[in-house]
Amino acid sequence: MTRVHIVGAGLIGASLGIGLTAEGWDVTIDDLDPETARLARALGAGSELGQEQPDVIIVAAPPSAAPEVVARALTTWPDAVVTDVASVKSSIAKAAHETGQGHRYVGSHPMAGREISGSLAAQGDLFKARPWVICRNGATDDAVARVQAIAQALQADVVFMEAVAHDAAVARVSHAPQVAASAVAAALGTLHPDDIALAGQGLRDVTRIAASQPGMWADIARLNRHNIVATLDHIIGDLEDVREADDIGEAVTDLIERGRLEVARIPGKHGGAPRDWAGVTVIVPDKPGHLVRLLQDAAAVDVNVEDIGIEHSPRQSVGLTTLYVLPGSAQRLVDALESNNWEVVRS
Amino acid sequence: MTRVHIVGAGLIGASLGIGLTAEGWDVTIDDLDPETARLARALGAGSELGQEQPDVIIVAAPPSAAPEVVARALTTWPDAVVTDVASVKSSIAKAAHETGQGHRYVGSHPMAGREISGSLAAQGDLFKARPWVICRNGATDDAVARVQAIAQALQADVVFMEAVAHDAAVARVSHAPQVAASAVAAALGTLHPDDIALAGQGLRDVTRIAASQPGMWADIARLNRHNIVATLDHIIGDLEDVREADDIGEAVTDLIERGRLEVARIPGKHGGAPRDWAGVTVIVPDKPGHLVRLLQDAAAVDVNVEDIGIEHSPRQSVGLTTLYVLPGSAQRLVDALESNNWEVVRS
Numbered sequence: 075m076t077r078v079h080i081v082g083a084g085l086i087g088a089s090l091g092i093g094l095t096a097e098g099w100d101v102t103i104d105d106l107d108p109e110t111a112r113l114a115r116a117l118g119a120g121s122e123l124g125q126e127q128p129d130v131i132i133v134a135a136p137p138s139a140a141p142e143v144v145a146r147a148l149t150t151w152p153d154a155v156v157t158d159v160a161s162v163k164s165s166i167a168k169a170a171h172e173t174g175q176g177h178r179y180v181g182s183h184p185m186a187g188r189e190i191s192g193s194l195a196a197q198g199d200l201f202k203a204r205p206w207v208i209c210r211n212g213a214t215d216d217a218v219a220r221v222q223a224i225a226q227a228l229q230a231d232v233v234f235m236e237a238v239a240h241d242a243a244v245a246r247v248s249h250a251p252q253v254a255a256s257a258v259a260a261a262l263g264t265l266h267p268d269d270i271a272l273a274g275q276g277l278r279d280v281t282r283i284a285a286s287q288p289g290m291w292a293d294i295a296r297l298n299r300h301n302i303v304a305t306l307d308h309i310i311g312d313l314e315d316v317r318e319a320d321d322i323g324e325a326v327t328d329l330i331e332r333g334r335l336e337v338a339r340i341p342g343k344h345g346g347a348p349r350d351w352a353g354v355t356v357i358v359p360d361k362p363g364h365l366v367r368l369l370q371d372a373a374a375v376d377v378n379v380e381d382i383g384i385e386h387s388p389r390q391s392v393g394l395t396t397l398y399v400l401p402g403s404a405q406r407l408v409d410a411l412e413s414n415n416w417e418v419v420r421s
Numbered sequence: 422m423t424r425v426h427i428v429g430a431g432l433i434g435a436s437l438g439i440g441l442t443a444e445g446w447d448v449t450i451d452d453l454d455p456e457t458a459r460l461a462r463a464l465g466a467g468s469e470l471g472q473e474q475p476d477v478i479i480v481a482a483p484p485s486a487a488p489e490v491v492a493r494a495l496t497t498w499p500d501a502v503v504t505d506v507a508s509v510k511s512s513i514a515k516a517a518h519e520t521g522q523g524h525r526y527v528g529s530h531p532m533a534g535r536e537i538s539g540s541l542a543a544q545g546d547l548f549k550a551r552p553w554v555i556c557r558n559g560a561t562d563d564a565v566a567r568v569q570a571i572a573q574a575l576q577a578d579v580v581f582m583e584a585v586a587h588d589a590a591v592a593r594v595s596h597a598p599q600v601a602a603s604a605v606a607a608a609l610g611t612l613h614p615d616d617i618a619l620a621g622q623g624l625r626d627v628t629r630i631a632a633s634q635p636g637m638w639a640d641i642a643r644l645n646r647h648n649i650v651a652t653l654d655h656i657i658g659d660l661e662d663v664r665e666a667d668d669i670g671e672a673v674t675d676l677i678e679r680g681r682l683e684v685a686r687i688p689g690k691h692g693g694a695p696r697d698w699a700g701v702t703v704i705v706p707d708k709p710g711h712l713v714r715l716l717q718d719a720a721a722v723d724v725n726v727e728d729i730g731i732e733h734s735p736r737q738s739v740g741l742t743t744l745y746v747l748p749g750s751a752q753r754l755v756d757a758l759e760s761n762n763w764e765v766v767r768s
Contacts, residue, residue, distance in 0.1 A: 185619070185621060197766065199704065199764065199766065200766070202704060203704065203741065205618075205619065205621075207619065233618065233619070235615070235616070235619075239613070239616055240616075240619075242611075242612075242616070243612055243616035243617070243619050244619060246608055246609050246611070246612055246616075247609070247612075247616075247617065247619050247620040247621070247624045248619070248620075248621065248623060248624065250605065250608065251605050251623060251624050251627045251628075252623065252677070253660065253663055253673060253676060254601055254604070254605045254627070254656075254660065255605075255623075255627050255680070256659075256676045256677045256679070256680030256681075257601070257655075257656045257659040257660050257676060257680070258597070258598050258601045258602075258656060258680075259679075259680035259681070259683040259684045260655070260656075260659055260676060260679045260680045260683055261593055261597065261652050261655040261656050261659070261683075262593050262594070262683040262686065262687070263679070263682075263683055264589075264593070264655075265589075265590055265593055265594075266586070267686060268582070269582070269586055269587075269589070269590035269593075269594075270590070270594065270686050270687060270688065271552075271580065271688050272532070272552065272554065272580070272582075272587075272590050272591060272594050272595070273594040273595075273687045273688065274532060274552075274594070274595065276595060276598060276599065276602075276629075276630040277594045277595065277598050277687060278687060279626045279627070279629045279630060280598045280601070280602050280626070280627055280629075280630065281598075281680070281683075281684050281687065282623075282626045282627075283623040283626060283627065284677070284680040284681065284683075284684045285681055285684040285685070286677070286681075287677075287681075288673070288674040288677040288678060291670075291673050291674060291677055292670030292671065292673060292674045293670065295663075295669045295670045295672075295673040296668070296669055296670040299669045302663075302669065303664050303669075305608050306660050306663060306664045307664065308604075308607070308608040308611075309601075309604045309605060309607075309608050309660060310657055310660050310661060310664070312603075312604040312607055312608075313600065313601065313604050313653050313656065313657050313660075314657060316600055316642075316649075316653060317650050317653045317654065317657070321643070322642045322643060322646045322649070322650075323638075323639030323640065323642045323643040324639065325642075326600060326635070326638050326639060326642040327635040327638060327639045329600060329603045329604060329607060330599070330603045330631070330633070330634075330635040330638055331635060332603070332606075332607040332610070333602070333603030333604070333605075333606035333607045333628070333631040334603075334606070334631065334632055334633075334634075335610075336606040336607055336608075336609040336610055336628075336631075337606045337628050337631045337632040338632070339609065339614060339617050340609070340617060340620045340624060340625060340628065341617065341618050341620065357546065357549060357550065363720045365716055365726055365729075366713060366716040366717050366719075366720050369712055369713040369716060370713050370717075372713075373710045373713050379712055380731070381731045382712075382729045382731060384727070384728045384729060394550065417546060419544065419546065419547070
């Protein structure tokens with residue numbers, strides 16, 4: 075039986091404890107704040123550490139503290155495998171290797187729980203079906219296997235990646251997009267409320283993540299500064315090319331074309347590009363039950379709805395609902411919906 | 422009976438013709454390309470212009486041609502009201518006023534039909550429940566009333582705004598966000614396909630519009646260059662502040678906080694902020710019918726689902742579905758779903 079000790083009893087730490095305990099693992103949990111630790115234990119996230127030596131330490135401290143806490147854990151428990159859960163990995167790997175015990179350190183990045191915080195929000199299934207990146211960084215096979223077993227016990231989707239590649243990738247796919255979305259939102263500051271009413275689904279999509287709490291972004295930005303700055307350089311360069319172009323029309327077209335190539339590479343369902351789906355848009359009254367009927371009519375002809383977009387009209391009691399389906403199913407869906415008297419908008 | 426003549430038989434022009442004809446209006450339609458005009462007429466978008474003088478001319482030409490075509494229409498039909506449908510309004514108003522006949526010109530911007538083009542895709546209900554901006558710019562009350570009647574006949578959602586304010590607003594809420602989303606997407610170009618796999622819903626949201634066809638963006642960018650550049654200046658300035666900050670953590674936190682204030686002002690349903698909804702996330706098997714059952718269980722306790730977010734796991738056959746509901750309904754929904762054995766993820 076692997077004994078797991080969790081250092082840090084916030085949302086992620088407590089959720090790990092609850093999940094592993096539920097799977098029958100032997101879990102202990104602690105926190106710098108004794109009250110937080112007590113609360114997590116009361117929630118079933120594990121017991122108090124006793125005399126027995128843990129086999130695996132999971133450091134679930136804030137990112138800024140993680141390098142030091144990981145290094146300390148490697149020293150405190152000289153036989154244990156140590157992992158952590160921070161969303162930036164290189165600086166922690168560096169701190170681990172500086173202890174001379176890097177072969178016992180495995181980086182983890184469970185990509186879960188964005189809009190939640192605190193142990194009261196913890197839940198054992200937080201990691202289920204979510205990516206969990208494992209960065210080996212020169213750890214032993216046994217160390218990697220022990221951390222992988224934890225991710226698998228929580229039904230996470232394990233992805234192997236080196237720390238340097240991980241940090242460069244999350245800057246491009248997460249950190250810089252967050253900063254850019256916030257900058258697009260901040261630029262709305264000059265507008266009168268009546269004028270913002272022209273906003274459509276496009277702006278709502280672009281700025282959705284700009285509504286997030288700053289939370290750990292300060293820590294993340296500091297730890298991944300190099301990669302974030304490199305990505306911002308790229309984005310700023312493209313925006314400046316548009317701003318300064320002799321022909322802004324040509325510059326915008328060029329940028330849109332380049333962006334389209336990259337968007338097509340973003341994986342959607344099961345690794346396929348989401349853009350491969352066909353959208354079938356229907357005008358629906360904005361009342362309970364209509365969406366159910368719509369989906370029932372889709373299911374009746376055996377069409378699986380891959381995604382749904384709902385656009386409410388600001389002043390009217392109807393909305394536009396788009397069902398995204400495999401292209402081969404689109405015509406069947408349109409026929410079925412029209413024969414059930416839905417107003418289909420072909421797009 | 423108002424006689425409407427439409428100049429330009431692409432998606433918007435033909436859709437206007439089909440919609441107004443269906444409402445019993447007397448519509449004629451033409452296009453520079455005789456074949457396009459014939460096709461639109463065959464689709465029911467109107468008849469050929471004869472000897473009778475039209476009362477209202479709708480210029481549905483590409484944005485770059487609109488100023489000239491509007492000016493020519495004001496001269497050709499000295500008693501008619503002239504409107505247009507371009508998504509940039511100031512330069513067209515200027516061209517109209519330079520003819521000395523600006524009191525007969527009313528700017529229109531029906532905000533519909535983003536991903537569609539060509540008259541074959543035309544449909545009369547394209548404008549239903551969509552915003553239709555009317556820019557008066559010194560037109561007579563009668564001229565404004567005639568254009569408003571057209572928008573209302575098509576069940577569009579009329580918004581009055583001056584051309585200058587309109588162009589500044591669409592640069593902030595649409596044109597610059599499109600450019601920024603494309604720049605975020607273009608910055609993914611350095612990543613290996615395996616690394617892009619770390620992309621989550623946040624990146625998919627930010628870059629969704631970056632998948633659009635360049636279409637009329639070159640025209641739009643040229644006509645609204647001044648406002649687009651001013652917005653890009655704002656965005657670039659914020660990104661540079663982050664890039665060059667002594668403490669990038671503080672700079673990112675500041676930008677996120679400023680962005681959050683603006684996102685809260687973006688109207689969602691019926692003018693309310695979408696962020697006021699509570700999200701209830703459920704783990705669902707990725708098979709036809711489950712979404713229907715989920716929504717049925719919501720409808721059974723009379724909870725109206727305002728929006729739906731679906732996140733597929735890249736490698737597993739389950740997904741996370743979030744139902745957005747009024748905060749007062751969230752607990753009722755959670756209780757109902759749990760009593761029906763759904764795996765609810767409290768977030």
